[in-house]
Amino acid sequence: MHGVELSMENISVAYNGDITVLKDVALRAKPGEVTGIIGPNGAGKSTVLKTIFGLLSTKSGTISMGSRDITSLKAFQRALEGVSFVPQNRSAFAGLSVYDNLLLGCWPFRKDKARIDRAIEGIFERFPILKEKRSSLAGSMSGGQQRFLEIARALVTEPKVILLDEPTAMIAPKISKDIYALTRDLADQGATIILVDQNVRQCATISDRLYILELGRNKAEGSREDFATDGQLKEMVAEWMNYKIDV
Numbered sequence: 001m002h003g004v005e006l007s008m009e010n011i012s013v014a015y016n017g018d019i020t021v022l023k024d025v026a027l028r029a030k031p032g033e034v035t036g037i038i039g040p041n042g043a044g045k046s047t048v049l050k051t052i053f054g055l056l057s058t059k060s061g062t063i064s065m066g067s068r069d070i071t072s073l074k075a076f077q078r079a080l081e082g083v084s085f086v087p088q089n090r091s092a093f094a095g096l097s098v099y100d101n102l103l104l105g106c107w108p109f110r111k112d113k114a115r116i117d118r119a120i121e122g123i124f125e126r127f128p129i130l131k132e133k134r135s136s137l138a139g140s141m142s143g144g145q146q147r148f149l150e151i152a153r154a155l156v157t158e159p160k161v162i163l164l165d166e167p168t169a170m171i172a173p174k175i176s177k178d179i180y181a182l183t184r185d186l187a188d189q190g191a192t193i194i195l196v197d198q199n200v201r202q203c204a205t206i207s208d209r210l211y212i213l214e215l216g217r218n219k220a221e222g223s224r225e226d227f228a229t230d231g232q233l234k235e236m237v238a239e240w241m242n243y244k245i246d247v
């Protein structure tokens with residue numbers, strides 16, 4: 001996987017034109033790294049991911065992939081450029097087979113049959129359970145298996161930047177462990193991962209760099225080591241999450 005740096009500068013976003021939820025947010029996510037975003041409920045974490053994917057328009061600011069400005073691209077164009085998004089809520093189509101769910105992920109290159117075959121074969125190699133269940137309805141699988149299908153569907157485009165919104169919410173701890181391992185693995189293979197997570201402990205454990213958002217603004221940022229050693233950063237997280245980060 002070949003990641004690319006994803007950056008946001010001075011990003012402001014408003015819902016319905018006037019309810020401002022992001023104010024001058026800046027973020028930089030590097031290839032080969034997991035960049036974690038944490039913060040209280042309503043801080044704007046999901047909004048950041050939706051904005052990067054092009055689902056919300058910006059009032060100001062710039063979003064770039066490497067040196068390329070993608071701010072004005074639509075979501076499907078960003079998908080073609082190599083951005084993938086796994087939303088927080090369940091998004092597998094329960095009434096479609098595993099194979100058809102994966103096929104939907106190939107929509108941006110739907111006319112390229114050879115690429116579709118190659119992409120889905122690659123997914124089946126990585127996720128044998130999906131190969132086994134290729135003809136089963138997604139809705140017949142467990143919640144954990146459906147989550148893997150959702151992540152797999154986001155991987156068919158061979159993305160450079162992968163946006164994960166609370167991938168382990170409502171998922172059993174054993175499966176959550178596998179999802180975090182997959183997340184780390186994708187970064188180690190070179191992808192740029194941006195992970196939003198309520199589970200501060202897990203997020204801090206697998207992220208190389210962490211951003212804290214509060215009320216739609218950047219509150220703090222630093223490497224995992226910074227958060228483990230800087231008294232002020234440690235306290236900030238411990239204060240509202242009752243958790244101290246150790247490396």
Ligand SMILES: Nc1ncnc2c1ncn2[C@@H]1O[C@H](COP(=O)(O)OP(=O)(O)OP(=O)(O)O)[C@@H](O)[C@H]1O
Pocket residue numbers: 015016019021039040041042043044045046047048198
């Ligand atoms: N469609 C919408 N219309 C109006 N306001 C919205 C909409 N979606 C979210 N908001 C508001 O935007 C703010 C940021 O929401 P967002 O979901 O990005 O936060 P979050 O940090 O991801 O929180 P959570 O952890 O609860 O998911 C909140 O105040 C929320 O109420």
